[in-house]
Amino acid sequence: MSPAIQLSDINKRFGEVHANKDVNLTVERGTIHGIVGENGAGKSTLMSILYGFYEADSGEIRVGGKPVSIRSPADAIHVGIGMVHQHFMLVEPLTVVENVMLGAEGGTMLRAGEAKVRAELARLARDYGLEIDVNATVGDLSVGLQQRVEILKALYRGADILILDEPTAVLTPPEADALFELLQALKQQGKTVILITHKLREIMAVTDRVSVMRRGEMVATVETARTSPPELAELMVGRRVLLRVEKSERAPGAPMLQVENLSVVDHRGVLRVANVSFTVHAGEIVGIAGVAGNGQSELLEALAGMRQPVLGAMRFEGQEIRFADHNPHRMRQLGLLHVPEDRLRMGLVPAFPAFESAILGFSDEAQLGSGPILNHDRMIADLADKMKHYDVRPPAPRLKTSKFSGGNQQKIVLAREIERQPKVLLVGQPTRGVDIGAIEFIHRRLIALRDAGVGILLVSVELDEIMNLSDRILTMCGGQITGERKPAETNEQDLGLLMAGVTDEAA
Amino acid sequence: MDLDILVTVFDSSLRLSIPLLAACLAGLWSERSGVVDIGLEGKMLVAAFAAAAASYAFGSAWIGLFAGIGASIVFALIHGFASISQRGNQIVSGVAINMLAAGLTAIVGNAWYGQGGRTPPLEGAQRFGDVIFGHSALVYLVLLAVPITWFVLARTRFGLRLRAVGENPAAVDTAGISVTGLRYSAVVIGGVLCGLAGAYLSVGQSAGFLPNMTAGKGFIALAALIFAKWRAWPALGACFLFGLLDAVAIRLQGIALPGIGEVPVQAIQALPYLMTVILLAGVIGTAIPPRASGVPYVKER
Numbered sequence: 081m082s083p084a085i086q087l088s089d090i091n092k093r094f095g096e097v098h099a100n101k102d103v104n105l106t107v108e109r110g111t112i113h114g115i116v117g118e119n120g121a122g123k124s125t126l127m128s129i130l131y132g133f134y135e136a137d138s139g140e141i142r143v144g145g146k147p148v149s150i151r152s153p154a155d156a157i158h159v160g161i162g163m164v165h166q167h168f169m170l171v172e173p174l175t176v177v178e179n180v181m182l183g184a185e186g187g188t189m190l191r192a193g194e195a196k197v198r199a200e201l202a203r204l205a206r207d208y209g210l211e212i213d214v215n216a217t218v219g220d221l222s223v224g225l226q227q228r229v230e231i232l233k234a235l236y237r238g239a240d241i242l243i244l245d246e247p248t249a250v251l252t253p254p255e256a257d258a259l260f261e262l263l264q265a266l267k268q269q270g271k272t273v274i275l276i277t278h279k280l281r282e283i284m285a286v287t288d289r290v291s292v293m294r295r296g297e298m299v300a301t302v303e304t305a306r307t308s309p310p311e312l313a314e315l316m317v318g319r320r321v322l323l324r325v326e327k328s329e330r331a332p333g334a335p336m337l338q339v340e341n342l343s344v345v346d347h348r349g350v351l352r353v354a355n356v357s358f359t360v361h362a363g364e365i366v367g368i369a370g371v372a373g374n375g376q377s378e379l380l381e382a383l384a385g386m387r388q389p390v391l392g393a394m395r396f397e398g399q400e401i402r403f404a405d406h407n408p409h410r411m412r413q414l415g416l417l418h419v420p421e422d423r424l425r426m427g428l429v430p431a432f433p434a435f436e437s438a439i440l441g442f443s444d445e446a447q448l449g450s451g452p453i454l455n456h457d458r459m460i461a462d463l464a465d466k467m468k469h470y471d472v473r474p475p476a477p478r479l480k481t482s483k484f485s486g487g488n489q490q491k492i493v494l495a496r497e498i499e500r501q502p503k504v505l506l507v508g509q510p511t512r513g514v515d516i517g518a519i520e521f522i523h524r525r526l527i528a529l530r531d532a533g534v535g536i537l538l539v540s541v542e543l544d545e546i547m548n549l550s551d552r553i554l555t556m557c558g559g560q561i562t563g564e565r566k567p568a569e570t571n572e573q574d575l576g577l578l579m580a581g582v583t584d585e586a587a
Numbered sequence: 588m589d590l591d592i593l594v595t596v597f598d599s600s601l602r603l604s605i606p607l608l609a610a611c612l613a614g615l616w617s618e619r620s621g622v623v624d625i626g627l628e629g630k631m632l633v634a635a636f637a638a639a640a641a642s643y644a645f646g647s648a649w650i651g652l653f654a655g656i657g658a659s660i661v662f663a664l665i666h667g668f669a670s671i672s673q674r675g676n677q678i679v680s681g682v683a684i685n686m687l688a689a690g691l692t693a694i695v696g697n698a699w700y701g702q703g704g705r706t707p708p709l710e711g712a713q714r715f716g717d718v719i720f721g722h723s724a725l726v727y728l729v730l731l732a733v734p735i736t737w738f739v740l741a742r743t744r745f746g747l748r749l750r751a752v753g754e755n756p757a758a759v760d761t762a763g764i765s766v767t768g769l770r771y772s773a774v775v776i777g778g779v780l781c782g783l784a785g786a787y788l789s790v791g792q793s794a795g796f797l798p799n800m801t802a803g804k805g806f807i808a809l810a811a812l813i814f815a816k817w818r819a820w821p822a823l824g825a826c827f828l829f830g831l832l833d834a835v836a837i838r839l840q841g842i843a844l845p846g847i848g849e850v851p852v853q854a855i856q857a858l859p860y861l862m863t864v865i866l867l868a869g870v871i872g873t874a875i876p877p878r879a880s881g882v883p884y885v886k887e888r
Binding site for chain 1: 742743744745746747748750751754755757758759760761762763764878886
């Protein structure tokens, strides 16, 4: 039997960037095939070519053994390829039925097609357990259910080959498990699944084969059973990487940041953090685990002074923080620094040269100039020095901030905050969109900082990161802290339940 | 007597609301597809001029109507080319359309007829006569556009795709449908409706073209569109309300109100605009526009 997909010598350039270099890939029918690689390795470009979003400059695509020309998503759908994008391609104000039928309406009038969609959705719900309220407005559904709509869209169009791009980035661990069960069920039915991810754990758990991409090239395709996460990581980066940074036991010091019954509302007045209490001690990393959007962002913003809490109390080194004049500048003067979650929106100005981004929030420091005049030479020299220590590539202070990769941008932010000798550091999603190699570096830095006696509050949606770095783990769900664990005394299932709101009391 | 006044006011409200309604529906089509259209004013104006000029030249109001629609479509396509194909700023393009229309109609009108930008007065078959209940065919044509708009958007494949492209063009693109094609269709439909609105002004309501005769109706129509939250039936209501305000303002001129006395004409004329501001400021609650409106579609890498 011929393979489901055969890509031969695919090339694609975007201007100077050679995004796909002579890529070959064979995906066998009825298998789950993983594709891993760092950001910018060319995975998404390759899948976009397969789905007709881009056209390859050269190369051949065979589907089921037959050469095909895929020049638009319509062509891809026609040959049985479906794709679930990382950012869902859904129309939020429309209903589930309308979203599923969009582009496959089955006639000029909607009525006839609608009946067919309803019947087909009912069948898919029966066969695969993909139940959903077909009349619900998509925007009202949870992220997990929205993803289900995407999968249903592809299946409704008769997809035999399903491409999923980073499908678990937005899911809770139980939701991710459910997704993997579904993928197995699809495989049993003879469907072929291509899974793009950077989470090696998922690759090991569900795939039959895995292909590794690095800098636009396909460097290896191996049987999953015959490989290991360290080997895959090495293939991805091109050198040995530590997936888990070693850290020694350390007794926490004095309480640095104390939070009591803190409540925070967002700009619309919706309660996002409800009655939260915890303490961060010196020389301790406290990790906050939770699915994105459960109040962690608002909590960070409130602690950093960007948002005024509505209730509760906050103490820094035992000193009460008055909310009336609570602002980031004051918190920074006290020694509470902040690496914000969204570096491009809050941490940097993408259009600035790096040396200007590297002093944001500290532009009034004496050593940066005299009076209101900034000394560019000094700023550049200062950043050049930091770039060396933080291994920022390229080490070019004058380069526009947006020209650096995610990992290097993050290092610039970290260097800016850490080199100002924080007493407490708030860190949000330190490795989002950051390559494996840089992750290792950032993790080492954070642990070194903790060993130097800094109290760190780490907010991350990556459970691995939380488990590896934290001395204590707090879970958040719906704005509340639902549990506290020591990393050694918990596991992902346990944390997953807490993150889903199943509290210790309820259990 | 009182009933007579009521009927008269209703009648003139309807007359005054028709151009608003046609322009408002034009904006609805365009914006539901994701193309912001502040050039409604300009398209109405060129349509009004072209309709009057063609009607005068050929002696037929219907030829005038088609000329008006044609001119409006040309301007709509300019806006479409700038904002869809070239991914330009839709506000800037709309402003340019308005300025171009205002200048061009006045200059060409003056060059052709030498009457300060006016067209010669139209009479007889050069105008749309009243057919039913004292209203011309154009009035019914525009009213008919309301249910048609609603039906097409709500019940047809084209409508579903159009609603989708105004909210998330990437979803439409990945479903294998042309974003560009859909948006151009919507912009052209908007052109047709603006053509109707303009022709109504010069060969329906009045007897000839006057420079700047749209007098901000395109912008009031945009306000009505927001008021109606980009939906067809509410658009009918909103436009009628604005028409009513206009009619009442005309009616109140020179009349002493009990306790207040005679209100200055300017204050009364400002009423519809004031009402627009008040309605938009709070009464209707938040009006959420189609999410992708105003944003050119660029495939992301």
